[in-house]
Amino acid sequence: MNKNKDVTGEEQSGALMADVARLAGVAISTVSRALANPGRVNEKTRAKINAAARQLGYTPNAMARGLRVGKSNIIMIILPGSLYYGASQVIPQVLQSINKSLIQGGYNLMIANLDRDEISERHILDLAFGGSVRGVIILSSKLPEVDGRSLANSGLPIVSMLLDMSDAGLQSVVTNDREAVRDVTAELIRLGHRRFFYLAGPEGNYHDVERYGGVLEALEAAGLSEDSVHRSGGHLDYQHGFDIGVQAADDFAELTEKPTAVIATSDDMAISFVSRIQGAGLRIPGDLSVVSFDGSPVCEFCSPPLSTIKQPVEEMGRAAVDLLLDAIGQRQNTAAVRTVIRSSLILRESIAAPKN
């Protein structure tokens, strides 16, 4: 009855529910109920069935079940191609925390990469509309949409992470980019800093807009003009985080009136910037204070140890999964809410009062 016609006596894989039923001496439907439903079958038959299943090494076929019940147990996470590298420090943590939470809920994690080409968009849409997927977590990206099909109309529960899309009706788990940067800028001002150097992410990017906005808010609150901050970068993708810092260091060298504090939108760019700046003879924090965003563990071991705004990515991952599973559980889709998980500044030696 085993489908593989192995000549050897090896059982190998391939025991079917029918095989279990036969061995246990019951009907297929009874096996199905014994394995799934709690009280629907006599405890004695259940025991017999479990024994038979174990003996045969039976594993239910996920696709058959999925087809029958009309839903898969796969959650798709969409990672933006560009952010991918830049946030390399945190992506593994995100994936691990999400995967862990999902598995506890009985789900599996599928990865999709969203580049800016039609191919990858189409691929994701095929996944979504092909019934392969039960829900979506999308990282820091707008929803893919190509020739008529949009992920928004897939009917799938979607949670946006890092990027706030609650306006578009999506559950969103974000951190307080703007506020966190505002606070740290205010702190720098309090220490006496008046001229700032801002290392930008990709122009127009949500995170960049928010974080730069935070800088401006703090300046305004302190009665400082927008001219107090020099923007550098903004042309490259996050993918080239380190490159941004390198270029920014060149940029910095050209300034006649040097800023005394640097606010970087990612740890990577801060690290490479600091490296080059120190190579040019400047001391940190003596000549220049530096703070960045992400909270990569490596910052602790830079010289000097870098102050960084730590994004609680694991917590955010868990929250995103919770929201997603809630949405899957309910048939009524609840109001789209923005869940904010606060980042916090890890203060290290890269920040000090300006010299003069």
Place this chain on the structure above:
Amino acid sequence: MNKNKDVTGEEQSGALMADVARLAGVAISTVSRALANPGRVNEKTRAKINAAARQLGYTPNAMARGLRVGKSNIIMIILPGSLYYGASQVIPQVLQSINKSLIQGGYNLMIANLDRDEISERHILDLAFGGSVRGVIILSSKLPEVDGRSLANSGLPIVSMLLDMSDAGLQSVVTNDREAVRDVTAELIRLGHRRFFYLAGPEGNYHDVERYGGVLEALEAAGLSEDSVHRSGGHLDYQHGFDIGVQAADDFAELTEKPTAVIATSDDMAISFVSRIQGAGLRIPGDLSVVSFDGSPVCEFCSPPLSTIKQPVEEMGRAAVDLLLDAIGQRQNTAAVRTVIRSSLILRESIAAPKN
């Protein structure tokens, strides 16, 4: 005919092959053939069918197909829970390169996390035996195996990456851990170093065994005794890469006769070690040369820039996928081969001749 009974006129998702067939005025089977087989159906009907499909926004149901043809298009990658963090620098690159290659082949990537508990092993086996998965890439881990079922008997093509399991009959894509470390050790010896400090990974771990073996080989070739190298670490998981370096620095401080060169088995531990050692007043490479393993981009921006043995992980990922897809394509499983992709030393300023 649409399965969702939306009152609104929205088409939404859910067009079936039957719907396409009806709209195109042909039989279901014809639609199936038109969409899949190349020459099996008249070009004119095919056009009609394609138009109908597009109009309805039809996307084939992957589970139905999978059930029928008896195979999924999902590849599972098994990431060891422990390595995960430690190699955080490279995991995203691995995932991205693997995913990219897979998608070109029409496959999707599912993530599985292998911790050392029965839960996660069982979960992976369920995936493998439940028909959800078409092939497996396993990173630096032995095959999960619990109560009778072993991944080895799943009948699935498996490629082991980073860890050489060709002896166990698995296609393996690895780097030349031993040789690379031997060469760099030999180079240090050539520069005049005679006392070494080795930062170990988890005791018994394949990579640690190989890399330490490389050190010993180089010592032996140079006629130096095994006592020339002091082993530190080896108790913690890779997960705590940075911690290993911190502890090792304490360990180093206790030594009466200081080594002049450090060989670390991961960049993370080298970075934290260097940080602490410098904090204690030692200069690198003046007092101590340092080289590590992985090739994380961040090494370039450490002070001093760290020499590191770069693992070509993207290349390895591609190679693993190629091997896997080959294995899937052929019905005869080819001989298990070890594919070695060479690591190369990136020489930076953290290495110099010893002072005296």
Place this chain on the structure above:
DNA sequence: CGATTTTTGGCAAACGTTTGCTATAAATCG
């Protein structure tokens, strides 16, 4: 122009589950 081959399209049976419905056996009740 009839006979034969080739192309094309349709019918229906799978794939391995789940589940509504029904039938039987057991248990409870009056």
Place this chain on the structure above:
DNA sequence: CGATTTATAGCAAACGTTTGCCAAAAATCG
């Protein structure tokens, strides 16, 4: 002890595809 309820198990129809097989139509040939 017969009647009614309740627990348990089985039958068979789905789920949305693919594909072997056959029939009809078209093309080719003698």
